Amino acid sequence: MNLPRSKGCSLTPAGEKSLSYGRPIVRPARMVDDEAPLKSASAAHQNLRQLVRLIQCPYCSKPFTAPAHLPCGHTICRDCLPSPRPRANISYPNTPDRLLGIVCPQCGAEHAAAECCLDVTLAKSMELIRLQVAEFRASSIEDTPIRLVEILEPDDNSAAGEKDRVHHVGHDRVLYGGRLLATYTLAEMGELRCSSEVEYSSVLDAPDHYPHEYENLDISLLGSIQEAVQDEMSCRVCYNMMLEPTTTACGHTFCRRCLIRVMDHSNICPLCRRDLHMPASLQNKPSNRHLASLLDLLCPDLVTQRLAAIKLEDQPGDDALNTPLFICTLALPSMPTFLHVFEPRYRLMMRRCMGGNRKFGMIMYNRTGAPQGDLGATQFMEYGTLLEIVNLELLRDGRSFVETRGVGRFKVQDHGVLDGYIVASINSVEDISTAEEQDSEQEERTEAQRLAATFESQNPGTPLPFRVALDQLSTQQLLDFCMGFVVEMRRQSAPWLSQKIVQVYGEPPAADAALFPYWFACVLPIAEEEKYRLLQITTVRERLKIVKTWIERIQNQRQ
Amino acid sequence: MALSKRIIKETQRLAEDAVPGISAVPHDDNLRYFDVTIDGPSQSPYEGGVFKAELFLPDDYPMTPPKIRFLTRIYHPNIDRLGRICLDVLKSNWSPALQIRTILLSIQALLGAPNPDDPLANDVAQAWKQDEQAAIATAREWTEKHAKP
Ligand SMILES: [Zn+2]
Ligand SMILES: [Zn+2]
Ligand SMILES: [Zn+2]
Ligand SMILES: [Zn+2]
Numbered sequence: 001m002n003l004p005r006s007k008g009c010s011l012t013p014a015g016e017k018s019l020s021y022g023r024p025i026v027r028p029a030r031m032v033d034d035e036a037p038l039k040s041a042s043a044a045h046q047n048l049r050q051l052v053r054l055i056q057c058p059y060c061s062k063p064f065t066a067p068a069h070l071p072c073g074h075t076i077c078r079d080c081l082p083s084p085r086p087r088a089n090i091s092y093p094n095t096p097d098r099l100l101g102i103v104c105p106q107c108g109a110e111h112a113a114a115e116c117c118l119d120v121t122l123a124k125s126m127e128l129i130r131l132q133v134a135e136f137r138a139s140s141i142e143d144t145p146i147r148l149v150e151i152l153e154p155d156d157n158s159a160a161g162e163k164d165r166v167h168h169v170g171h172d173r174v175l176y177g178g179r180l181l182a183t184y185t186l187a188e189m190g191e192l193r194c195s196s197e198v199e200y201s202s203v204l205d206a207p208d209h210y211p212h213e214y215e216n217l218d219i220s221l222l223g224s225i226q227e228a229v230q231d232e233m234s235c236r237v238c239y240n241m242m243l244e245p246t247t248t249a250c251g252h253t254f255c256r257r258c259l260i261r262v263m264d265h266s267n268i269c270p271l272c273r274r275d276l277h278m279p280a281s282l283q284n285k286p287s288n289r290h291l292a293s294l295l296d297l298l299c300p301d302l303v304t305q306r307l308a309a310i311k312l313e314d315q316p317g318d319d320a321l322n323t324p325l326f327i328c329t330l331a332l333p334s335m336p337t338f339l340h341v342f343e344p345r346y347r348l349m350m351r352r353c354m355g356g357n358r359k360f361g362m363i364m365y366n367r368t369g370a371p372q373g374d375l376g377a378t379q380f381m382e383y384g385t386l387l388e389i390v391n392l393e394l395l396r397d398g399r400s401f402v403e404t405r406g407v408g409r410f411k412v413q414d415h416g417v418l419d420g421y422i423v424a425s426i427n428s429v430e431d432i433s434t435a436e437e438q439d440s441e442q443e444e445r446t447e448a449q450r451l452a453a454t455f456e457s458q459n460p461g462t463p464l465p466f467r468v469a470l471d472q473l474s475t476q477q478l479l480d481f482c483m484g485f486v487v488e489m490r491r492q493s494a495p496w497l498s499q500k501i502v503q504v505y506g507e508p509p510a511a512d513a514a515l516f517p518y519w520f521a522c523v524l525p526i527a528e529e530e531k532y533r534l535l536q537i538t539t540v541r542e543r544l545k546i547v548k549t550w551i552e553r554i555q556n557q558r559q
Numbered sequence: 560m561a562l563s564k565r566i567i568k569e570t571q572r573l574a575e576d577a578v579p580g581i582s583a584v585p586h587d588d589n590l591r592y593f594d595v596t597i598d599g600p601s602q603s604p605y606e607g608g609v610f611k612a613e614l615f616l617p618d619d620y621p622m623t624p625p626k627i628r629f630l631t632r633i634y635h636p637n638i639d640r641l642g643r644i645c646l647d648v649l650k651s652n653w654s655p656a657l658q659i660r661t662i663l664l665s666i667q668a669l670l671g672a673p674n675p676d677d678p679l680a681n682d683v684a685q686a687w688k689q690d691e692q693a694a695i696a697t698a699r700e701w702t703e704k705h706a707k708p
Contacts (some may be wrong), residue, residue: 236656237621239565262655265622270656309564345619420619 047297048218049198052183054294055129059105061194064126067290069247070102071353072109079116080105083324084113107409117251121232121242121374122291127531128228133184136175141411144214144518145174146185153195170196174203227299233295236271241302242312245291246282250274256287257310258353263398264344280347293406320425321416323386324349324360330528331362331385332518332535334408335505337558342399345420350392350400358389361410361426364528380422383429383535406518409535429513431538441541448472463548470545478544479513482520485551496525517543526550566590566616573677577659583614583664591616595627599662599706600671604698605633608706610670612698614659622654625662630699636675636696645679655688 002059044266055063059080066078084100097114104111150170171191171366175182179200185190233244235257244256250269254262262270263280278285295303331337341350353360363384366372372382387404394400410426417423431437448471452464457479463469473481486508505522509515521531530550570590573583579600585591594657599605611630614677624632627649629642637645647664648657678684 131669237565238563241566258655262623270654273654344622417618420617420623 074106121253125229151197166511264347319424339402380518608702609679632705634698
């Protein structure tokens, strides 16, 4: 593989005179590696051969005419595609253009003819490049000859047993206008295979030119190409240089992330309104490699800039409003919540969550419009539950089923809007410490016992006031009472404690007084607004008391 | 919230490469909110009038269309008393490849070609269908009354 090739951008200083005209003797180009690199040289300038290669059809090696982008990721002139043939064993969808197949000459994959469309962006860019080249050629200087020698790819032409690959020389021409124009011209003449390299050397009888004059020619043509295609290669949705360009079956190209967002809202192409016919996740849909390489080469700075901007966009960073809120239903800590996500804004939110810490806030609608503390009468309640995505099943049409688990409670401090959904800064809501919990149990029960004694001495034989009776109970007694109710209800086969429900929410956490109320609230069929109170309570004892009042209400109703 | 590159570019182009008869200027304190004027198209009953409108880019623009409303009163079958506009590209036919400029052009075109069969202002549409000449005269009157500086 060690070919003595020159891929660099140096030109041999001119000045040495030729010996004959017919076939000029040339000196091999100097390797670039041992020369100081040109400071202003862009990636494209350092790799002009690669640029011309991306303008060439990999099949016919001519500059592209009407390039088609195939689902396998290859890009080939439409005229170079074999004619469509009927596909075997295909019946659905059975539109005529899907029943015909086209075989990619590069990789042999068969595609529905309907999916082998003109790559609109590449086609327009190629046309613009052709025009720039023509204009440049018309104005370029005649006396700038360089010799181009095509070096064939070793495997293309390997005679048996031959070791010395240096001799695999293809076409050999003296052309004008700098290396870029000359290389393009060679391709246009059909004398440069797409896979070949080019060796450049100066022509000995060339007029006196300094190397930088040749380089300036390349820089000038490259500059006008870059300028010409820039607009064409920007995304029609975000107006940025395309990032991960992804081409639809109709041949239109957008940033991958823009196309995914478009598909949150509809499944037609933004430009031509044809049906996109692809899964909304774009799973298994490769990006347009050819365009991506061209972009990397022609505008590496813009590509880098864009990547950096995207990083910022995806991570709200230390912006205070960093928790996305899903306004929908009541969710409870440690308990599972199942969501069907179909609204476009929440599709985007779920995608961002999946790419980040997989957490978002679930919060209820404020149905009554009641003021929410400092927030005022917001459309949502001020307390919510932070959920973590356990599993996300993305459907083909972009909707998804999301399984989540509550990881904590929070109170909204401040809120704003991001791309249609609410984002908030939140304070987490935690239970008081165990020590404080014990202190408060002790204090409450001592006081209740004192009150009970006084009450009994003054009203012998009358039941204690509700509050006093409740406060007298130990936290364990509260839990036992509630668990007793669950056991009794299961014995009676209450439908809300069916096996199916227990499978989803688990067996009651009989030994965990902190958790029990959340479990109970999940299975108990009462209004969400009532269960919502649990989110605000920061003592285990208070939560159990709330559950006990629910149970007593049910028991009274049943009597 | 940071303004997207797209909104910045659109705003720049609106300023640098203005469409004749249309202007859209963002508010200094809210760059998503534009003061719009649309000149009535020639050979329409709105000719000579300058119609003010407000345009707002929602947070998920361009995934959802801009919101736009006439502020100047206008007698038109597809524009109601509150200035709301019945135009498909502002609703179900919106595409993120459209832009402020194309939307304003569509609205200007709508002024030139009222469509009483797809009305928003039912009474106006009715009048338009019953006696087009009279309706056009009213539209001209309103233009004279409300849309002249
Ligand atoms: Zn070809
Ligand atoms: Zn292929
Ligand atoms: Zn984009
Ligand atoms: Zn399309």
